[in-house]
Amino acid sequence: MRSKSTSDDYGAQPRYNNDFYNVEAEKVAQDLRTDSELGLTEREAEDRLKKHGPNALIEKKQSNLMRFLRQFNNSIIYILILAAIATFALKEYSDSIVIGMVVIINALIGYFQEVKASDAIDKIKQMLQVEATVIRDGRRVDVPAEDLVVGDVVFLEAGDNVPADLRIIDADNLKIQESVLTGEADSVLKNAEVLPDKTTLGDQTNMAFASTAVTNGSGLGIVAATGVHTQLGQISSSVDEVKSKTTPLMREINGLGKYISYGIVIVAMLVGIYGFAIQIYSLPVLVIALITMIVGSLPEGLPASTSVVLAMGVSKMTKQNAIMKSLPSVETLGAVNVIATDKTGTLTKNEMTIDEVITKDGTYEITGTGYQPLGNILFNGQKIDLAEHESLRRLIITGHEANDTTLAKEDGVWTINGEPTDGAFLTLANKAFHQKVPEWTEIDKIPFDSDYRYIAELSQKPNGDRRILVKGSPDKIFEMAAVGDPTFDEKYWYNKVSEIAQEGHRVVAVAYKQVEATKDTIDHADLTTGMQFLGIAGLIDPPREETIQALKEMQSAGVKVKMITGDHPETAAAIAKKLGLDDQIAAITGAEINEMDDEQLKNIIQDYNVFARTTPNDKLRIVKAYQANGLVTAMTGDGVNDAPALKRADIGVAMGIKGTDVAKESADMVLTDDNFATLTKAIKEGRRVYDNIKKTIRFLLPTSFAEGLIVLLSILAQQDLPLVPTQLLWINMVSAITIQFAFLFEPAEEGIMKRKPRPSGKSFLNKADVIQIIYVSILIAGLGIVGFDWLVGQGVSEVVASTVTVNIIVFGKIFYLFNIRTPKPAFSKDILRNLHAFWIIALLLVLQFGLTYVPFMQSIFSTGSMSWMQWLIPIVAGIIVLIVTEVDKYFHPAHFKQVHPE
Numbered sequence: 040m041r042s043k044s045t046s047d048d049y050g051a052q053p054r055y056n057n058d059f060y061n062v063e064a065e066k067v068a069q070d071l072r073t074d075s076e077l078g079l080t081e082r083e084a085e086d087r088l089k090k091h092g093p094n095a096l097i098e099k100k101q102s103n104l105m106r107f108l109r110q111f112n113n114s115i116i117y118i119l120i121l122a123a124i125a126t127f128a129l130k131e132y133s134d135s136i137v138i139g140m141v142v143i144i145n146a147l148i149g150y151f152q153e154v155k156a157s158d159a160i161d162k163i164k165q166m167l168q169v170e171a172t173v174i175r176d177g178r179r180v181d182v183p184a185e186d187l188v189v190g191d192v193v194f195l196e197a198g199d200n201v202p203a204d205l206r207i208i209d210a211d212n213l214k215i216q217e218s219v220l221t222g223e224a225d226s227v228l229k230n231a232e233v234l235p236d237k238t239t240l241g242d243q244t245n246m247a248f249a250s251t252a253v254t255n256g257s258g259l260g261i262v263a264a265t266g267v268h269t270q271l272g273q274i275s276s277s278v279d280e281v282k283s284k285t286t287p288l289m290r291e292i293n294g295l296g297k298y299i300s301y302g303i304v305i306v307a308m309l310v311g312i313y314g315f316a317i318q319i320y321s322l323p324v325l326v327i328a329l330i331t332m333i334v335g336s337l338p339e340g341l342p343a344s345t346s347v348v349l350a351m352g353v354s355k356m357t358k359q360n361a362i363m364k365s366l367p368s369v370e371t372l373g374a375v376n377v378i379a380t381d382k383t384g385t386l387t388k389n390e391m392t393i394d395e396v397i398t399k400d401g402t403y404e405i406t407g408t409g410y411q412p413l414g415n416i417l418f419n420g421q422k423i424d425l426a427e428h429e430s431l432r433r434l435i436i437t438g439h440e441a442n443d444t445t446l447a448k449e450d451g452v453w454t455i456n457g458e459p460t461d462g463a464f465l466t467l468a469n470k471a472f473h474q475k476v477p478e479w480t481e482i483d484k485i486p487f488d489s490d491y492r493y494i495a496e497l498s499q500k501p502n503g504d505r506r507i508l509v510k511g512s513p514d515k516i517f518e519m520a521a522v523g524d525p526t527f528d529e530k531y532w533y534n535k536v537s538e539i540a541q542e543g544h545r546v547v548a549v550a551y552k553q554v555e556a557t558k559d560t561i562d563h564a565d566l567t568t569g570m571q572f573l574g575i576a577g578l579i580d581p582p583r584e585e586t587i588q589a590l591k592e593m594q595s596a597g598v599k600v601k602m603i604t605g606d607h608p609e610t611a612a613a614i615a616k617k618l619g620l621d622d623q624i625a626a627i628t629g630a631e632i633n634e635m636d637d638e639q640l641k642n643i644i645q646d647y648n649v650f651a652r653t654t655p656n657d658k659l660r661i662v663k664a665y666q667a668n669g670l671v672t673a674m675t676g677d678g679v680n681d682a683p684a685l686k687r688a689d690i691g692v693a694m695g696i697k698g699t700d701v702a703k704e705s706a707d708m709v710l711t712d713d714n715f716a717t718l719t720k721a722i723k724e725g726r727r728v729y730d731n732i733k734k735t736i737r738f739l740l741p742t743s744f745a746e747g748l749i750v751l752l753s754i755l756a757q758q759d760l761p762l763v764p765t766q767l768l769w770i771n772m773v774s775a776i777t778i779q780f781a782f783l784f785e786p787a788e789e790g791i792m793k794r795k796p797r798p799s800g801k802s803f804l805n806k807a808d809v810i811q812i813i814y815v816s817i818l819i820a821g822l823g824i825v826g827f828d829w830l831v832g833q834g835v836s837e838v839v840a841s842t843v844t845v846n847i848i849v850f851g852k853i854f855y856l857f858n859i860r861t862p863k864p865a866f867s868k869d870i871l872r873n874l875h876a877f878w879i880i881a882l883l884l885v886l887q888f889g890l891t892y893v894p895f896m897q898s899i900f901s902t903g904s905m906s907w908m909q910w911l912i913p914i915v916a917g918i919i920v921l922i923v924t925e926v927d928k929y930f931h932p933a934h935f936k937q938v939h940p941e
Contacts, residue, residue, distance in 0.1 A: 059263045060234045060243045064208040067261055073190035075208050075261065078174035087188035094187040094203055094265035096272055103150075110146035117300075122330050140772075171202040174259075189262050195247065196257040197456060204269040205247040205260025207231050212256035212443070212486040214458070215247055218383065218678060220270060221605065226254045226458060228488055240270070254457050255443055256486075274655065274682055292345060295736070295803050299338065303747065307333050314754055328760060332750040338739040345732055351783050352728040359720050360712040362695070368707040370732070371690040373725025375598055376670040376796050378718065379650075379661055379684070382604035382611065384697055385675055385715050386618055387580040391459035393467045394581075395544065397535055398430040398574035405470070408581035410446060410453040410462055412469030425471055434549045434573040435471045438464030440479050441496045441510040441549075443486060458487075460547060461494075463578050464510070477501060483560050491515065497554070497561040507552040507561055513575060516548035520572035523552075527572060536575060543613025544577035582618050585716035590619050592719045597795035601648050601665075603658055608651035621648045629653040632660065641667045658684035671796065675715070677702055692718065719792075727787040729797070735782045737808060738859050739774075741815035742852045746770060748820035749844070759837065761827040761844045765900045769890060770848055777883040778852055784875040785860060811927065818923060819851040822916040830909075838903040842891055845902065846913040849887055853880055854917035858924040865925055 059067060068075045079087075111120075119142050127135035171184045172194040179194060184202040187193070193205055195213065207213070207229050214226035221241040229244055240248075247253075247260050249269040266272055307329045314325045352369035356362070363369045383389050390409040395402065396416075403423070407414020415422050416431070425432050444457025446465040455462035468476045480499040487494040493511025500506065509516065513536045520527045536546045550570045593600055600620055604611045608626040615624045626649035632640060637660070644664040650657065658674070662684045665672040674681070674688035677698040682705040685691030693706035694713040703709055710717050746767050753760050804812070823844045830840035857865040860873065890896050892904055 059206045060238055060246050061236050062206075063233055064206065064231050064261070067206045067263070068208070071190040071261060071263070073192065073261060075192060075259075076174075077177040078192040079188070079190050080176055084175060084186070084188050084191065087190065088186055091188065092266065093185040095185050096267060107146060107150045110150050111142070116142055116146075122333060125326065125330055172196075172199075187262055187265055189265060191262040193260050193262060194257070195253050195260060197253050197255050199253045201247045201249055201251045201253065203249050203262045203266075204264040206263045207245045207247060207258055207260045210256065210258040213253065213258035214255035216252045216254050217241070217248065218605075220248055220251060220274075220678065228486075229258060292732075292736075292803065296338075299740070303333055306751070310751060310754055317757070327764065328750060328754055330764065332747045332754070338736070338743040345735070347780060348728055348732050348735060348783055352724050356721055356724055359717060359724075360695075360710060360714065361717050361721050362709045362711060364707055364709070368690055369721070370725045370728045371671070371707070372673060372718065372721045373723075373727075373729045374671045374796055375673045375690065375722065375725075377599050377601060377665045378593070378673045378675065379601045379603055379658070379665070379688070380675040380715065381677065381681060382602050382606065382614065383580060384677060384713065385694065386586050386602060387582055387614070389459070389580060389697075391463040391545070391578045392581045393463045393576045393578050395539060395577035396431060396434065396467075396574060397539075397577075398428075398434060400428060400430055403428075403431060405467060407470060408584075410455055410466050412446075412453065412466050412474055414470045416471060430573060432471075433551060434576070435464075435468050436477065436479070437508040437549045437551050437573060438510055438547075438576065439468035439476055440481070440498045441494050441508040443484075443494060459580070460545065460578060464547075464576070467576075482558075485561060485563065487511070491563065493566075495561060495566060497558065503556060505554050505556055505558055507554055507565055507570075508549075509551065509566060509570065510547060510549050513546055513548040516550050516570075516572065519566055519570040520550055522567060523569045523571060532572075532575065539575075539577040541609065541613060542577070542579075543610050543617060544579050545610075546575055546577055548575045549573045579614070579617075582614075583715060585714065587619055589716035589719045592792060593722070594621070596719075596722060596792045598722065599648070601650065601661070603650045603653050603661065605653065606651055608649065611649045611651040615649050624649060626651055629657040632657050637664070637667070640664045644668065655681070655683055659687055662688050673718075675710075675718070677713070681705075723787060723792055726791050726794075727785075730788060730791070731782045731785050733803070734785065734859055736803070737812070738782070738852075738856065741812045742774070742819065742848070742855065743771070744812065744816035745819035745823070745851070746848060748816055749823050749848075752820065752824060761824060761841055763841070763901050766841065766845050766902070769900050770845060773849075773883060773886050774852060777879050777886070778856060781856060781860070781873065781876040781879045784873050786872055788862070811924070815855065815920070815924065818920060819848060819855075819916075822851065822919065823847045826912050826916065830912075835909075836903060838901060839905060839909070842902040842905055843909055843912055845890070846887060846905070846910070847916045849883065850913035850917035851920045853883070854921040855924060856880075858921055858928075862928070864928070865921060 062070070065075065073079050111117075123135045123139045123142065170181045171187055171191075172179060172181055173187065174180075174192040174194065175182075187203050191203075192208075193202065195201065195205075201215065208231050210229045210231055213229040215229055216226045227241075227244060229247060231245055234243060234245055246263075247258075249265075249271040264270075264272075310332070311325065311329050314328070315322070349367060349369055353363045356369055380386060388409050392405075392408045394405050394408075396405065397403070401418065404417040404420075405414060406417065416425070417423070418428070423431075425435075442457075442461045442464060444455050444461035444465060446453065446455050446462055446469070448454075453466075455465070478501065481496055482499055482505065483497040485493075485495040491511075493509055493515050495507060495509040497505060497507055509519070513532070517527070517529050517532060521529055532548075536548075540546055550572050552565070552569045552571060554565075590600055602611065602615050602618075602620055606614070608628055612624045612626045615621070615626075625647045627647045629650070629652045632650070632653075635643070640660060641664045644661065645668060650661060653661075658676075658681060662672050662674050666687075666689070671689045673690045673692060674684045675692040675694075676682075676685055677694035681693075682702050685693060685702060686705040690708060691706035692708045692710060693702040695703070695709045695711035696713045698706075698709070698713075708721070746762070749761055750767075826847050827840045827844045830843055831837060835843075856876065857870070860876070861867070861869040863869050890900060890902055897903060
């Protein structure tokens with residue numbers, strides 16, 4: 040009988056709790072003020088929806104304004120903003136405008152790249168449930184899943200996604216695949232029976248959970264929790280509590296930018312005090328000189344250059360089926376030491392395949408993997424004629440008929456609806472009979488149940504004969520066979536089961552029994568006598584073909600791959616060996632991990648590469664333990680249960696096809712093809728990006744410091760400044776849009792995937808880098824000052840001398856570019872590997888000629904026309920820079936090597 044109360048006395052929305060599974064179904068209906076037969080009324084449902092909100096997770100999205108403002112969170116940008124304000128206050132408006140433009144351009148580049156990545160993620164997100172079938176006012180109706188409320192009675196059938204957490208009240212062979220929550224690949228048979236207290240989530244057979252999938256049968260359930268109160272919602276909430284880490288590159292660059300900024304400001308303050316004390320300039324002139332020095336010294340192109348190099352990497356990876364949600368993600372994989380990965384569907388196909396069958400006649404090898412029915416049956420290495428192997432033929436037909444699953448080709452891909460084990464037998468039959476399997480008629484069936492662990496079917500052959508066909512756990516089938524056949528050698532067959540199980544196979548046994556033509560029902564008693572044993576089949580979830588090669592490449596690159604799975608540890612270890620996961624395989628279970636505290640886990644974590652029977656919390660602790668050892672850690676996954684670990688990892692990688700929305704939201708990177716091998720491309724691209732960012736920084740710093748050093752030395756020498764602020768801003772601006780972007784197109788160094796990951800916590804610049812930055816800065820600055828003083832001494836006007844000095848710095852940059860592009864000699868064959876550099880240099884030269892000769896530019900930037908002979912000065916200066924830096928390569932052969940020591 041329906042409760043007379045309305046939603047007004049319904050009370051607060053209950054969270055999911057452990058009481059529902061050990062409470063009688065009718066008591067649940069009473070507590071939730073609903074009717075298990077008639078459901079809620081439409082009015083009650085509407086009132087509850089208004090009061091408690093939709094059945095949806097709260098999506099936290101960053102506003103575009105906040106995303107834009109975040110681009111300014113950089114110490115270099117802070118100083119540039121202050122410089123813009125100061126020049127504006129001193130009425131140096133052109134300087135202020137140019138500095139402001141540089142700041143805005145930097146921010147826009149980062150902003151638009153993040154928006155682009157975010158939009159790409161939105162496009163690949165898939166709706167897990169559009170509609171749900173509910174009973175309201177005694178009628179079955181379809182409603183949007185978001186409109187479900189606690190107390191709704193929901194109808195489930197094969198193919199549905201469960202729309203909320205439900206207490207099952209009726210089930211007819213109802214099976215639900217819960218791997219997104221538990222990690223277990225096999226579907227769980229559901230019923231309405233009350234369960235004992237403290238039953239774990241994976242064993243709650245009278246509950247159905249949001250985002251899981253119905254694979255067989257049908258059933259009814261009462262909505263016990265919706266939205267954020269579901270198990271899915273609780274995990275999503277816990278994800279929000281997990282703090283994501285700053286990427287290694289950002290930590291290094293932020294630290295570098297911070298210390299450079301501090302150093303430049305401190306030097307400027309000391310020089311300002313000195314200049315004020317000796318009064319070589321008036322105060323406004325001194326302030327402008329100091330701002331000129333600061334602006335010249337700051338590598339303001341650093342944020343933009345870094346963003347654009349990263350953006351190019353992101354764009355390239357998108358074309359290779361990897362979408363990066365933030366720019367630094369593309370580089371982070373290049374630094375990864377450890378990849379902790381889910382097994383099912385990531386390393387393997389998640390398509391159970393029979394590759395071995397043993398009958399009384401011997402062992403048969405089955406070729407072909409997955410559900411596509413292509414392959415051969417081999418006996419002693421030779422193809423067979425199935426008609427000559429009757430025991431095998433009967434086994435294949437029995438496995439095909441004693442089945443609760445369908446196999447079909449959809450959009451060119453063979454897929455199943457049902458159990459992976461059953462799907463493997465369907466595929467085997469189609470291979471054996473070339474997709475023309477004899478059609479038998481089902482008369483009656485005993486569905487598979489974990490209590491008795493077999494499926495049995497009474498089936499009729501085309502000629503009218505009837506047989507009982509049974510398929511299931513070897514111990515159960517052996518027991519049946521031993522009753523009907525005194526000669527059945529259980530010990531022999533148990534040994535065979537053990538042999539293939541140790542190879543990572545799941546073993547299924549098959550038997551049959553001839554019955555009279557009038558029999559039309561079966562029960563368990565029919566299986567206790569007369570069963571004839573046919574043989575056993577070894578099933579395995581085959582590795583993806585590309586995964587084995589990818590693992591080899593990762594090992595060569597010094598990246599350790601760790602497998603996390605819900606499988607039994609022996610099965611997981613056997614699969615790891617087949618994959619070639621590592622030279623030595625060592626497995627540990629989630630239960631063993633739970634016995635350790637965080638410090639103990641940290642100390643032993645590197646001794647293992649297979650983690651079996653794991654929970655979501657185990658995965659999170661595993662990631663934390665690797666990070667605690669100073670290892671840059673990636674995590675791959677597709678389920679809700681992977682989400683906390685995905686967010687905690689230095690880079691989380693979600694699957695785009697099979698991945699849940701929660702997994703995608705938690706990850707930094709999404710593989711649109713669900714292909715683990717794509718990670719090797721990402722690692723290579725990440726390392727290339729890092730190398731090119733490092734080259735860019737090595738290029739930017741000495742050339743920027745040289746500009747500031749010219750001003751500094753001039754102040755200390757108490758002479759007129761060779762350069763004015765607008766000229767320094769011009770140099771930095773044209774560099775930012777031309778020459779430094781040559782590094783965007785630099786291909787990967789030879790052997791980039793043969794080196795070890797760069798050590799975590801290592802300084803971005805080593806001692807040799809710092810020494811080179813110092814001497815190149817001094818060299819270019821010295822050449823600029825000497826050139827300026829010599830020209831003035833020759834009677835050349837200061838405007839023209841200043842113009843020559845600008846070009847000395849620019850040509851110094853051009854020639855230095857050729858040195859830093861490659862660790863090999865500048866004019867080796869590698870000079871042509873990046874042809875983009877040449878048109879970029881040509882563009883820069885065009886701009887320099889415009890600066891030198893175009894009248895309105897001369898007016899803005901205080902430049903003058905140079906004679907053709909005067910162009911020899913910057914050319915000679917550039918050649919000097921190249922010669923000195925090239926000689927340095929021979930004195931320091933490892934100076935520019937991209938290989939990092941272990």
